[in-house]
Amino acid sequence: MSPPVIIRGLDIESSPQGGYTFIRASKGSYSVVAVNNAQLSEFPLFCSSAQASFPINMAVTSASLLFLSTLISSLLLWVFALSRRGKSILHDLRGPESKSFWLGNQPEYMFQKGTGESEFKWMGAYGSAWRVRGCMGEDRLMVADPKALQYILHASGHDFPKTPDVSHTIRMLIGDGIGCTEGEIHRRQRKVMAAAFSVPHLKAFLIQFQFTASKLAQKWKDEIATDPNQEPLLNVSEWLSRTTLDIIGEAGFDFDFGALDNSHNPVTRMYDSLFVDSLYHGPLDALFESFWRYLPKPILNLLVYLPRREYRRFRNYLGSIREVARGIVRKSIVKGDGRDIMSVLLRANDSEDPRTKLSDNEVVDQISTLLLAGHDTSANSLTWFFWELAKHPESARAIHEEIAAVRARIGSRDFSISDLEGMSTMVAALKESMRLHPIVWQLSRVAANNDVIPLAFPIITKSGKQISAIPICKGTHIDMSFCSYSRLPEVWGEDADKWNPERFHQLDKEKQISLGLYANLINFSGGIRGCLGWRFAIIEMQAIAAALLENFEFSLPPQTPETQITRKPLRLMVPMVEGSFYPWMGLKVRYLE
Numbered sequence: 373m374s375p376p377v378i379i380r381g382l383d384i385e386s387s388p389q390g391g392y393t394f395i396r397a398s399k400g401s402y403s404v405v406a407v408n409n410a411q412l413s414e415f416p417l418f419c420s421s422a423q424a425s426f427p428i429n430m431a432v433t434s435a436s437l438l439f440l441s442t443l444i445s446s447l448l449l450w451v452f453a454l455s456r457r458g459k460s461i462l463h464d465l466r467g468p469e470s471k472s473f474w475l476g477n478q479p480e481y482m483f484q485k486g487t488g489e490s491e492f493k494w495m496g497a498y499g500s501a502w503r504v505r506g507c508m509g510e511d512r513l514m515v516a517d518p519k520a521l522q523y524i525l526h527a528s529g530h531d532f533p534k535t536p537d538v539s540h541t542i543r544m545l546i547g548d549g550i551g552c553t554e555g556e557i558h559r560r561q562r563k564v565m566a567a568a569f570s571v572p573h574l575k576a577f578l579i580q581f582q583f584t585a586s587k588l589a590q591k592w593k594d595e596i597a598t599d600p601n602q603e604p605l606l607n608v609s610e611w612l613s614r615t616t617l618d619i620i621g622e623a624g625f626d627f628d629f630g631a632l633d634n635s636h637n638p639v640t641r642m643y644d645s646l647f648v649d650s651l652y653h654g655p656l657d658a659l660f661e662s663f664w665r666y667l668p669k670p671i672l673n674l675l676v677y678l679p680r681r682e683y684r685r686f687r688n689y690l691g692s693i694r695e696v697a698r699g700i701v702r703k704s705i706v707k708g709d710g711r712d713i714m715s716v717l718l719r720a721n722d723s724e725d726p727r728t729k730l731s732d733n734e735v736v737d738q739i740s741t742l743l744l745a746g747h748d749t750s751a752n753s754l755t756w757f758f759w760e761l762a763k764h765p766e767s768a769r770a771i772h773e774e775i776a777a778v779r780a781r782i783g784s785r786d787f788s789i790s791d792l793e794g795m796s797t798m799v800a801a802l803k804e805s806m807r808l809h810p811i812v813w814q815l816s817r818v819a820a821n822n823d824v825i826p827l828a829f830p831i832i833t834k835s836g837k838q839i840s841a842i843p844i845c846k847g848t849h850i851d852m853s854f855c856s857y858s859r860l861p862e863v864w865g866e867d868a869d870k871w872n873p874e875r876f877h878q879l880d881k882e883k884q885i886s887l888g889l890y891a892n893l894i895n896f897s898g899g900i901r902g903c904l905g906w907r908f909a910i911i912e913m914q915a916i917a918a919a920l921l922e923n924f925e926f927s928l929p930p931q932t933p934e935t936q937i938t939r940k941p942l943r944l945m946v947p948m949v950e951g952s953f954y955p956w957m958g959l960k961v962r963y964l965e
């Protein structure tokens with residue numbers, strides 16, 4: 373009897389395919405117990421012992437056919453993988469051994485318990501660049517080196533596009549928005565969108581950020597007033613997510629999602645669960661997605677119709693968001709003179725050459741892009757910031773004092789951009805928290821040509837040579853490990869693993885290799901695909917942080933296995949406690965009288 377096959381992500385009670393019913397048989401495996409509701413004796417999936425209702429000869433024939441086709445395809449894949457391995461010139465790079473030909477090292481970093489645990493170990497052993505194995509023996513390059521990242525993101529234009537699997541997953545969520553277009557289409561979309569992110573426009577949003585932040589502060593005061601200990605445990609991650617959804621709604625599209633007022637708001641609820649299915653991703657998903665790069669686009673576009681819960685969720689999400697987005701575009705066109713991002717974008721688009729203008733559908737899909745790119749990203753980054761302050765009360769105290777001093781100086785008016793920028797203790801703590809917790813913890817790219825990647829910090833190869841550049845072949849996959857760069861001792865100092873906001877006052881900027889868009893951090897990526905909303909995010913995060921830290925103090929709840937936070941490596945790095953299915957960052961919040 374062949375061993376049971378692990379199928380993750382299937383509903384236990386029923387499967388959409390052909391009326392099979394599955395039950396969990398043993399550790400993570402599933403067995404078929406009924407076909408079209410006819411009860412069978414239980415048998416592991418794909419096993420030939422379905423004699424209870426299949427005729428024996430039919431079962432044997434199908435099993436033999438299955439065995440033969442598996443053997444032939446395995447052989448073909450093996451030959452294919454070997455031929456690819458021959459082409460790779462990464463084999464002299466040091467890197468972790470892989471336990472599986474099929475999956476390589478992928479499970480060690482895609483499904484690790486805490487984001488970066490494997491990469492930090494590898495970086496310690498091999499330096500700032502190393503080889504990892506992808507699926508089917510593929511050699512991939514993993515880099516944390518600032519010069520290498522600089523070269524891939526900034527210097528090489530469109531020579532390192534996104535990998536097709538990643539691009540396609542993004543396309544399932546945002547349609548044809550800027551996040552998944554390449555080459556000329558990307559250039560065209562970015563030009564129009566950049567107009568909406570000019571500095572004067574963004575500065576005008578400060579009032580909106582402050583209005584929504586004070587609404588959140590009022591909600592928390594109400595929660596505190598009704599708590600018997602005046603110090604409730606709040607899921608800060610969820611509150612911030614609702615706050616930033618309302619902000620991007622108002623500032624982005626002059627649209628009120630009402631997320632802070634109503635947690636049952638359908639859009640908020642869609643976001644709450646959008647990525648939960650990736651919790652169930654397992655090795656088979658990694659293997660499946662590694663084939664995507666060989667599929668032509670028309671076939672890729674059909675994948676979303678596969679009967680998987682995750683894809684169904686993505687389809688429903690994109691359908692609903694496009695409905696909302698069409699309404700927003702209609703309203704902005706009628707209004708004509710709005711100051712929100714979408715209105716500015718529409719005006720910029722109108723004055724474009726008709727040949728390079730965004731089509732109506734492209735405009736609609738920029739809304740889903742901005743919603744996805746511009747809401748949980750800021751919320752998540754702020755969540756880690758408040759967590760760090762709860763762990764480091766001395767830093768929090770210094771910030772409270774700094775804000776109080778500014779308040780004493782300016783009286784009751786709102787903080788201006790220069791007041792916020794002048795809060796150097798708070799700004800340094802925000803940077804330090806972003807450095808320790810880059811929520812986009814890695815990005816993958818593929819080399820469009822044979823190339824040579826320069827390194828700032830030379831590495832030693834397997835054959836003992838010291839090299840300061842890595843030659844790569846066209847088609848090589850590169851995993852840019854943002855979480856590793858952010859802890860590189862050569863860049864951040866020997867205490868790179870530790871919380872030390874002071875470092876941002878002490879770093880020798882002359883010695884650092886200029887990378888990324890803000891404070892030499894890589895959180896916003898960089899170059900031609902760098903985050904368009906980074907200034908928006910910085911002003912937004914500073915405004916929310918100041919509004920909350922002027923009023924509240926954060927502390928950790930008693931630490932038990934149930935309250936221990938892990939940095940879950942989902943599509944974004946999110947806080948979770950073991951066994952939960954939603955982002956969770958429970959902090960005790962006290963009102964500062």
Ligand code: HEM
Binds near residue numbers: 550551746
């Ligand atoms: C702390 C908050 C944020 C972080 C950490 C962040 C991070 C990133 C990163 C890493 C990328 C590159 C993704 C890739 O290459 O696949 C990106 C792209 C992008 N971000 Fe952000 N982002 C943040 C906030 C925002 C906000 C608030 C907006 C809009 C209001 C925004 C809009 C965009 C857009 C439009 C792109 C696509 C750029 C392109 O492909 O050319 N982001 N962001």
